[in-house]
Amino acid sequence: MRAPTLATEGMTKEFGAFTALSDVSITVPAGSFHALLGENGAGKSTLVKCIMGFHAPTRGRVLVDGAPVTIRNPREARALGIGMVYQHFTLVPSLTGAENMVIARADCPAVIDWRKERQDLAEFLNRMPFQVPLDRPVAELAAGEKQKLEILKLLYLNQRFLILDEPTSVLTPDEADEILGLLRQMTRDGAISVLMITHKFREVTAFADAVTVLRRGRLTGSGAVGDLSTDQMARLMIGDSEVRAPAARQPRAAGPTVLELAAVFAEDEAGQTVVNSLNLKVHEGEVLGIAGVSGNGQSALVEVLAGQRPMVDGRITIHGKPFEPTRRDFARFKVYGLPEEPLKNATAPRMTVAENIAFRSFDRPPMARLNWWLRPGPMRAKARELIQRYNVKTPSTEAPIDTLSGGNVQRAVLARELSDDVAVLIVANPCFGLDFASAADIRAQILEARNRGAAVLLISEDLDEILDLSDRVAVMSEGRITFTAPIGETDRATIGHAMAGHH
Amino acid sequence: MAVAADLTHRLRQGAEYTLIPLGALVVSAALFSVFLLGLGKSPQQFFELMWRGGFGTAFSWQNTLQRAAPLVLTALCVAIPARIGLVIIGGEGALVLGGFAAAAIAIPMIGPVAAGSLPVALMLGVMALAAALAGALWIGFAGWLRHARGVNETISSLLLTYIAIAILYFFVEGALRDPGSLNKPSTPPIGAGAMLQPIPGTDIHWGLAAGALLAVLLHLLMTRTTFGFAMRVTGGNPRAARAQGLPVGGLLVAATMIAGASAGLAGFFEVAAVHGNANASLVAGYGFTGILVSFLARHNPIAILPVAILFGGIAAAGGLIQRRMGLPDATVLLLQGVIFVVLLASETLYGRIAWLQPKRSGAP
Numbered sequence: 001m002r003a004p005t006l007a008t009e010g011m012t013k014e015f016g017a018f019t020a021l022s023d024v025s026i027t028v029p030a031g032s033f034h035a036l037l038g039e040n041g042a043g044k045s046t047l048v049k050c051i052m053g054f055h056a057p058t059r060g061r062v063l064v065d066g067a068p069v070t071i072r073n074p075r076e077a078r079a080l081g082i083g084m085v086y087q088h089f090t091l092v093p094s095l096t097g098a099e100n101m102v103i104a105r106a107d108c109p110a111v112i113d114w115r116k117e118r119q120d121l122a123e124f125l126n127r128m129p130f131q132v133p134l135d136r137p138v139a140e141l142a143a144g145e146k147q148k149l150e151i152l153k154l155l156y157l158n159q160r161f162l163i164l165d166e167p168t169s170v171l172t173p174d175e176a177d178e179i180l181g182l183l184r185q186m187t188r189d190g191a192i193s194v195l196m197i198t199h200k201f202r203e204v205t206a207f208a209d210a211v212t213v214l215r216r217g218r219l220t221g222s223g224a225v226g227d228l229s230t231d232q233m234a235r236l237m238i239g240d241s242e243v244r245a246p247a248a249r250q251p252r253a254a255g256p257t258v259l260e261l262a263a264v265f266a267e268d269e270a271g272q273t274v275v276n277s278l279n280l281k282v283h284e285g286e287v288l289g290i291a292g293v294s295g296n297g298q299s300a301l302v303e304v305l306a307g308q309r310p311m312v313d314g315r316i317t318i319h320g321k322p323f324e325p326t327r328r329d330f331a332r333f334k335v336y337g338l339p340e341e342p343l344k345n346a347t348a349p350r351m352t353v354a355e356n357i358a359f360r361s362f363d364r365p366p367m368a369r370l371n372w373w374l375r376p377g378p379m380r381a382k383a384r385e386l387i388q389r390y391n392v393k394t395p396s397t398e399a400p401i402d403t404l405s406g407g408n409v410q411r412a413v414l415a416r417e418l419s420d421d422v423a424v425l426i427v428a429n430p431c432f433g434l435d436f437a438s439a440a441d442i443r444a445q446i447l448e449a450r451n452r453g454a455a456v457l458l459i460s461e462d463l464d465e466i467l468d469l470s471d472r473v474a475v476m477s478e479g480r481i482t483f484t485a486p487i488g489e490t491d492r493a494t495i496g497h498a499m500a501g502h503h
Numbered sequence: 504m505a506v507a508a509d510l511t512h513r514l515r516q517g518a519e520y521t522l523i524p525l526g527a528l529v530v531s532a533a534l535f536s537v538f539l540l541g542l543g544k545s546p547q548q549f550f551e552l553m554w555r556g557g558f559g560t561a562f563s564w565q566n567t568l569q570r571a572a573p574l575v576l577t578a579l580c581v582a583i584p585a586r587i588g589l590v591i592i593g594g595e596g597a598l599v600l601g602g603f604a605a606a607a608i609a610i611p612m613i614g615p616v617a618a619g620s621l622p623v624a625l626m627l628g629v630m631a632l633a634a635a636l637a638g639a640l641w642i643g644f645a646g647w648l649r650h651a652r653g654v655n656e657t658i659s660s661l662l663l664t665y666i667a668i669a670i671l672y673f674f675v676e677g678a679l680r681d682p683g684s685l686n687k688p689s690t691p692p693i694g695a696g697a698m699l700q701p702i703p704g705t706d707i708h709w710g711l712a713a714g715a716l717l718a719v720l721l722h723l724l725m726t727r728t729t730f731g732f733a734m735r736v737t738g739g740n741p742r743a744a745r746a747q748g749l750p751v752g753g754l755l756v757a758a759t760m761i762a763g764a765s766a767g768l769a770g771f772f773e774v775a776a777v778h779g780n781a782n783a784s785l786v787a788g789y790g791f792t793g794i795l796v797s798f799l800a801r802h803n804p805i806a807i808l809p810v811a812i813l814f815g816g817i818a819a820a821g822g823l824i825q826r827r828m829g830l831p832d833a834t835v836l837l838l839q840g841v842i843f844v845v846l847l848a849s850e851t852l853y854g855r856i857a858w859l860q861p862k863r864s865g866a867p
Contacts, residue, residue: 327747345742347740349739351735359736
């Protein structure tokens with residue numbers, strides 16, 4: 001079976017009055033590796049969902065090998081040989097690779113002759129350029145192997161046009177390079193065509209043949225990868241909107257230790273140890289960046305520090321005094337936090353902007369009289385001041401915060417968490433899902449807090465963000481810190497190896 | 504800041520919260536009419552009788568308000584935990600246990616009060632306190648189970664209701680039975696002279712006034728105090744509340760205790776103002792109708808007042824409908840059930856009716 005050519009003509013998708021995708025035409029020739037570049041909300045996902053039949057396009061059509069086709073649902077897309085690898089795994093963790101592949105077949109029989117299936121699978125695997133153990137439960141496989149299995153599954157189902165939605169977000173840099181390299185080889189051999197959604201320029205320039213850039217639902221540029229510089233691609237992605245220059249990192253002498261974690265243990269809901277005897281120190285005026293593949297205990301660590309997850313064992317001190325994640329200690333030690341997905345983790349979505357901004361101070365004067373009676377006047381006045389200072393775009397202090405856009409929610413949370421004197425700041429994936437301008441703004445605010453002397457613990461899955469902001473880098477793997485180095489004495493490759501567990 | 508935009512925003516939202524429940528009532532009435540037509544009865548006559556029996560005369564109004572009083576209190580038992588994200592449906596149990604506690608604690612005081620050696624007000628005060636405390640501990644236990652053991656509070660509060668009813672029967676038919684109560688086992692009556700007198704000039708007991716006062720107080724507690732603010736943060740997003748260091752567990756237990764105290768007081772008024780003792784009449788379903796009232800009022804303490812009166816009216820009209828139309832008395836319950844189902848279905852409409860939505864702001 002040969003790789004197909006796929007094209008869209010004038011794809012448009014309207015959700016009510018909102019146009020998510022406007023007149024987008026792309027062509028992915030047989031055997032090419034095409035990158036779809038754009039910020040969050042640019043319409044990349046909408047475009048592939050229209051191709052896959054999740055959405056019915058308002059206008060426009062899909063052509064496979066030049067012939068127009070109608071795709072009403074993902075099953076019809078599959079029949080045409082179009083398959084998708086999602087950002088998160090869709091394998092059944094408790095089943096083996098072989099079982100996952102066979103049950104995914106459209107013609108899976110009611111009674112499966114496993115001996116024959118295993119033989120067929122072995123033959124199939126022999127023809128493939130890469131191997132994955134098929135007899136182990138998927139849960140035991142590493143992320144890179146799972147991702148390979150997802151791809152093998154599509155090939156096994158005879159899908160020769162692969163759509164990949166940010167396939168590397170759960171992989172270490174080495175794993176990502178390996179898988180993208182294999183895919184590129186297969187496109188060169190003419191076995192498959194690939195359309196990959198991404199926002200990483202490095203992956204585009206290293207692996208793709210051609211690129212299409214979307215912004216706010218419109219196609220803003222496309223061409224062969226060699227013809228576009230990363231600067232040009234960035235401009236096509238973000239348009240003319242002004243991006244705040246990175247805040248200057250004021251050089252500081254290493255200050256005293258502020259936050260110290262000693263032998264901290266935490267468990268997940270199933271009782272598995274996810275933070276395993278973790279030690280770290282963050283000094284005054286320093287950003288300690290913690291890199292790591294997602295799922296190595298980072299989110300549990302943040303939750304322990306925020307009081308959302310009990311600490312099973314260990315000691316947390318601030319300036320040498322024991323710290324408990326209670327309201328009293330947050331205020332006493334001036335501990336603040338910027339969690340990922342702030343709407344989900346740091347706000348009460350249906351409460352007003354003013355109320356959300358008051359979370360830290362509603363029970364103190366001037367907002368509360370006798371620590372009991374609320375005073376809405378001072379609460380609104382404070383909100384108005386911070387909304388202006390942090391440039392939060394909201395129709396009113398009284399609008400529910402979930403009516404704001406993601407960047408504005410994050411700025412409102414930032415205003416709440418950074419406007420007071422900050423001694424310790426705990427930051428987790430602060431720019432996840434934000435556009436360039438908002439992300440740059442928020443990174444600058446974090447650096448400013450550091451410059452004012454805050455001890456900043458930054459946990460991020462975005463290695464570039466860590467390299468950008470940190471004074472020191474640490475790598476978290478299997479619940480512990482396995483590597484630490486000052487930013488000047490390490491590089492991407494070393495950190496990548498540590499992330500993969502080679503330390 | 505655009506004050507006008509803010510105002511239209513609030514108006515639209517208010518309209519949504521009013522129009523959708525009203526629409527649910529209309530749809531329920533239509534569905535119920537189909538049912539009546541199937542039985543060969545006239546829906547027009549049914550709703551006319553309902554109006555007459557519930558709200559048509561001064562007498563029916565008194566009957567309605569009499570029944571509305573416990574509904575206000577049991578609805579508050581649902582509304583307050585709802586603000587913190589809990590679905591408590593055990594108001595019936597707190598009412599029964601509260602009424603029983605009031606009647607039981609009164610027993611040693613009945614004699615001295617009748618002899619004039621103990622003030623009536625003191626006995627009534629002690630009874631009210633015992634009722635509130637019993638209810639608070641009962642529903643508070645469901646809240647504690649939720650916080651400390653992760654037990655679903657909806658199920659536990661419901662099951663606790665059956666235990667509360669069993670406790671009532673156990674004592675009323677056993678150790679605390681008044682030998683004088685022959686056909687209907689009851690605790691000893693507190694005496695006609697000791698009973699709570701009606702609001703002057705009416706037949707309505709003070710439970711309604713107490714319910715209204717409590718509703719206003721709890722509304723202020725939720726909207727105007729730091730305690731209410733912390734509860735709303737917790738109800739709005741428990742993860743965020745924890746990250747703010749709020750004592751989430753304590754707040755959960757406090758909310759359920761306030762709720763239970765409110766339903767327990769309903770039991771006190773049933774004993775002290777209506778029955779004069781505790782017996783099976785306490786198990787009248789007010790706790791369950793209160794769930795419906797709170798949901799229809801969208802868990803707003805102030806809105807609970809008119810809704811409770813509406814349902815008091817529906818219940819009050821039951822007898823008239825039974826006599827005039829030859830329908831069984833479960834008919835009214837069936838109407839309540841239809842309203843509840845339609846109401847739950849209408850929850851899916853919030854945010855989906857385009858012309859009721861405030862405009863979104865900011866870039867996407």
